[in-house]
Amino acid sequence: MTSPPIAATVERSHKRLGVGASDRTAAALLLLATVLAIVWANSPWGDGYEQFWSMPIAVSVGDLSLATTPHQLVNDAIMTFFFFVVGLEVKHEFTLGELTDRSRAIVPVLAAIAGLILPALIFIVIALPAGDAHAWGTVISTDTAFLVGALAIIGPKFPARLRTFLLTLAVVDDIGALLAIGVFYSSGFSPVPIIAAVVLMAALALVRFLRAGRGFAYAVLGVALWVALAQAGIHPTLAGVAVALLIPVYPPRRRDVERTAELTQAFRESPNTEYAAAVTRSLRESLSINDRLQTAWAPYVSFLVLPIFALANAGVHLDAATLSAALTSPLTWAVVAGLVVGKFVGITVATAVVRATGLGRLAPGLGMPRIAGGAALSGIGFTISLFIVTIALPDPESQDLARVGVLAASVIAFSLGWAIFTIADRLRPPTAVGATLMRPFDATRDHFRGRVDAPYSIVEYGDFECPFCSRATGSIDAVIAHFGDDVRWVWRHLPLESVHPHAKEAAQAYEAAALQGEFLPMARLLFANQDALTTDDLCRCAAELGLDPERFAADLRSPRVVRRVEDDQLDAELMDLHSTPTFFINGRRLKGPWDSASLIRALEATVDSEPRVADTPR
Template identity: 30%
Template sequence: MRLFTSALQRLLASEQAGSVLLVLATCLALAIANSSFAGHYHAVWHTLSLGLSLEEWVNDGLMAIFFLLIGLELKRELYVGELSSRNNALLPTIAALGGMLLPALIFWQFNHGSAFQAGVGIPMATDIVFALGVLSVLGARVPVSLKVFLMAFAVIDDLGAAILIAVFYTASVSWLYLAAALAVLAGLFALNRWRVVSIFPYALGGALMWWLTLKSGVHPTLAGIALAFAIPFSRVGQHSLSHRLEHFLHWPVAMLILPLFAFANTGLAISTQGFTTLFLHSNSLGIMTGLFFGKPIGITLAVWCAVKAGVCALPQPLRWAHIIGAGMLGGVGFTMSIFIANLAFTGQPDIIQLSKMAILTGSLLSGLFGWCWLRATLAAR
């Protein structure tokens, strides 16, 4: 438990600062995209290098490192964290399922049968960095169990998003390249089995697996999660390769990769007509409603049903008001929602822009209301 607590403290410390950088990067991108430099901004991100644009290097390359960190965090949770026992894992797992299914259902009601139904995965995601960043602003008043609950269901949420990407957002597959990627992965697991603990063969194998996955047509960021599970892990101490790599990646992911992703993907041209469309279009309404209403209702309702059925219990000192507040913060989709929007509407820049505006609006409202709710709730203890 001490190991998990120290890891949680490091995570919160990095993500509080990281959430500030995400806001700054987003504001800077919006300012530039609505200035005379907008043309230069977009031209830079579409500059080709080694066969990919700079935007693709960020979204497909650097974000694979983010997914590697997600995989390492999930593996730690499964071995020594909140997901290591059935009783502890049930509550956040059920919360994550409710927080994915209801937003997807809401979006589907707005868009099924239309050209926009591919965006059903957009409101299902939770941004760990922003959600924990908002929670950490509330300081020491926040119970550790609430931080753990939010982090656990957000990690499961991201795993669900990764599965969604693999299953529904892969247009065509080159089975030869995919088989080669899986062969590399099998080799990495063999290195783990042979107790090879040097980072270099895993890094080289991971890079090759990323390239093969990219060529296969499956989104290459999934290679990051696959690599995480091949890296050696030890339940004892913090000296295994997995522990050291997770600790090393926290800073560059929170302080560099995610802000750069935000800067590359949130340069939206804002206009009065755009805001009018935002509140009239079925796609944007489905995203905003799914994030702002679907997330807290889905999470709270799923947990309530599980507790009433006797499947699991609220850990002390969590109360229902805390679950509602955590559900509101779960509506901060941002990074993962933008990521899925880019995949869902490839080749449709206008719909991608509208989706991103809806994501920013829904995430901002969710974060603000979640912060206000928990601030009032925690002050009333």
């Protein structure tokens, strides 16, 4: 049975991180706003660009008055929403995402740290003679929106694992940039507003315990925190991060989902406004407010906030005088070198060192050429770089020189990344993916039957809702009966969610049962009950096997179990697998029928071949 490409499944699983068809659109809008700002600033109406963004705006209520400009409004207020969404993503990653797994996170985390430090050092060395070393913050951050958009535009095949690596790196990168803004690019601190800010953050942490009105409370306290930080001399956009980090995040809870199902059934039986309101409220509260806010605000940030910011900050004067000055300016070249060279060398070398020393390892399918291409794209430091330019360099001429460097570095970084991906794909064509098993057998990870050192090996990618996989189970039993302990059978997950809506949760049930040592009995029950794989059905299967029900329910949707299933899905995408069951015989993909006689013949034909990837220890 076949399905659309598994990439669609991966896109859905990464939707929270902004991975999808909208990446190119968001990047295109950001680029369009940048071009419009440059054209406007260098047109016959160029003076109007400066006049508009520096136009005074005053709001007065009685004796109280607030004076600002459109430029300050964008950078100090509207950009708070950008940092708010970044903070939500950071909180989610540390609580439920990639950063909860040390072995998974260590490589991109250390690479990100190197990608923060080396660019700053390069900038300081070059800019120090000109007296601009204090603006080192302009080169430390990668633009996440442009990074993901650039990857979508270049379009290397099977990008899911690289995208995950780069997004994890970008999260750590954002944390470093936010800390730099808060510590090094804020004005003198005022103690009373700081105390008020601390009290407000304590109040924000307690909002989760309110029975109702939590959204309103977060909004009011968030605005108050923004004002307190501004008065304290700390850049007020950090209020967005603080509020986001104090908002709770958790996976959907089974009791909440079941409550929603009960209310929905009641509404179906007796439709009325009271039940409708209860269903709506239950649906909303079954997801954490972090998830709901990311879904609600991310499009506004991508398609409105960031383009407005680019329009307000990218209007660099590219007249002959500015370009001539930029060509000889240590500040401009410090920005270019820091972003392009610093990011590329820092991330690539750090990844290679961490990998070589065994401190961490790359996900299957991620080689150093791919990492190098991603590291080159990380030199696109647009949004936060331009943001820090405005607060680190008060002189307008210096700002223009730095902006020229940011724009030039972004173009160079994109071109370099494109070249690396193109050359790497030509040297190692991705069309060869899938002929051999990409991830070797790992006795400490894989669920298997047979001896660890068995001379015959079968790796099956399957789907518990697929009837062909159920029938293949009988074939495997016959093969094991034929070879005995000389054959090793390994199961990996390829749930085809587009045609089998319960397949992924069934795979998670298998993994939850495996944590209690009952993966094989659970597999047989799942195949025997393919028409009954709802959450309640899975819990009944667990009870039938005598599993601890509370532990099973907790493990069923735990980050550890979900990541385990998604790891197999990503492996399948990297190998271009689109159907189930798919077999690898002694490390080579089986083409043709999978009845027991065919499997036995295939095993006997390959056992005397060269060393097999399936038998290589990890």
